[in-house]
Amino acid sequence: MSFETLTATATPETLLLRKNAPIAPYTTFGIGGPADFLAEVYTEGALQQVVREAMASGTRWLLIGGGSNLLVGDNGFRGLVIVNKIEHLVVTGNKIVAGAGADLGEVVEAARERSLSGMEFAIDIPGTVGGAVRGNAGAFGRSVADVLTRVRLLEGPDLVDRAPSELGFAYRHSRLKENSNIVVEAEFALQPGDRAEMDRIMGQHAAQRARRQEKGLHTAGCFFKNPVLPDGSKIAAGQLLEAAGAKEIRDGGAGVHAFHANYIVNRGGASAYEVLRVADEMKRRVQQANGITLEEEVMVVLDPEHAAG
Ligand SMILES: Cc1cc2nc3c(=O)[nH]c(=O)nc-3n(C[C@H](O)[C@H](O)[C@H](O)COP(=O)(O)OP(=O)(O)OC[C@H]3O[C@@H](n4cnc5c(N)ncnc54)[C@H](O)[C@@H]3O)c2cc1C
Known part of the structure; x- marks a missing residue:
């Protein structure tokens, strides 16, 4: 991707472009390694220009809004992260x-x-x-x-x-x-x-x-969707997780929220892998207790080239 072409036309009102920028500050989990390129776009025109440039150069991209439903891997993203700031x-x-x-x-x-x-x-x-x-x-x-x-x-x-x-x-x-x-x-x-x-x-x-969503909590909300039962009705994943004892699950800096068994919280310094291990254990317990396979609601982005650890 031609970083130079884009920066030449960028103004602080339309586009902010950085190389090797951490993704963690753009997610509510506060987790995520560096992006090769990170573009904050403020206008439709700037977004179009950035996407055209990425397409022309064969650069993959990841779009981030509020980062509140997103878990990005510790190795970050090889490509371009676009942060949407079109706010009219x-x-x-x-x-x-x-x-x-x-x-x-x-x-x-x-x-x-x-x-x-x-x-x-x-x-x-x-x-x-x-x-x-x-x-x-x-x-x-x-x-x-x-x-x-x-x-x-x-x-x-x-x-x-x-x-x-x-x-x-x-x-x-x-x-x-x-x-x-x-x-x-x-x-x-x-x-x-x-x-x-x-x-x-x-x-x-x-x-x-209010209780489960205090300010400054590093979480992406419900990690799993509410499963649909064979008769078409839905059951709260939080309820299944609570019954399966999920609230006690911890791994390093990550753990299940004390007030909501479907929230994983970064209690400080958690890695994406710690979050994923907590998620795996939550899934395992519900599978064992109810035979139901929970499906992720949170979008998990693990760069395949770096998905070790
Ligand atoms: C404490 C807490 C409580 C929550 N409660 C709820 C709830 O009650 N109900 C609920 O539905 N969700 C809830 N969520 C989840 C989250 O708030 C929603 O999913 C929200 O809509 C995600 O928006 P975002 O801008 O943060 O998306 P991001 O996390 O930035 O992105 C999520 C996905 O959407 C894509 N995306 C983002 N913007 C765009 C765009 N402009 N065009 C195309 N794709 C895009 C991203 O690429 C990514 O794949 C909660 C989250 C938290 C942290």
Whole structure:
């Protein structure tokens, strides 16, 4: 990849480019070795330029939003890490258009301020709009796809607007998990709501999260998806893990959260391998106790060339 070509055209307002930069500060786990190149992109144009350059030079890339659903290996990433900082947010009538790098919490707050109802479920879900769209983030029985009306994508080098119906949304899933398309912008349609009622519901949701989600906790939230049973119903992975005694599992600096058996926490200085060993033991216990194989919700990025240790 031509670092020099990109830096020559970059301005601090559009693109920040570094070589051999640590990934850990860009993830909520606080784990991850260096990226060969790391680009913080602030505009659609800069993102397009960086992706074109990566494609032309055959450089692989990893996109990071808020890094709240991501475990990157200790050896980092051989290629380009793109950190999405496209953060615009515009409210028109009952619609909110947000850059994919905007905090999902900013969208929730913008909706609350204007008494627009529909995003209450998302209060305190960490991460960006782009990450939330890709993984169809949700809580309390609702998810992002319920309020989404348009998604702007970078498909290869091209910007394309897609309707949600084209993106195959399901529980914590979209077609974006099966390709390398990048969410650039999303549009949400909300309904006029009663502010007092909205505040009441959001207060309840926030209180439910407060204990397991204290500030500064180095975790990626639920490590495993809630498994679907043969009759189609879902069961909380946290419940299965708790019953299987997962809360006692520790490995070096990594361990299961005392208040949530599906959260792995970096208690200080944990390596990715320690986290993965904790995850393996969690899986093993549930498999042994219930015959259910848990599936990772967190995106794990281990550079194959360096995946030893
Ligand atoms: C304490 C805590 C609580 C959580 N609670 C919930 C919850 O209740 N519900 C829930 O659903 N999740 C929850 N999560 C997980 C996380 O918040 C969501 O998955 C979130 O939507 C991830 O967004 P992100 O920007 O941080 O994505 P990242 O972690 O940066 O990225 C995750 C994946 O999405 C990809 N990605 C990121 N941005 C884009 C983009 N613009 N275009 C294409 N791909 C992209 C990345 O390449 C990566 O593969 C929680 C996490 C934490 C730490």
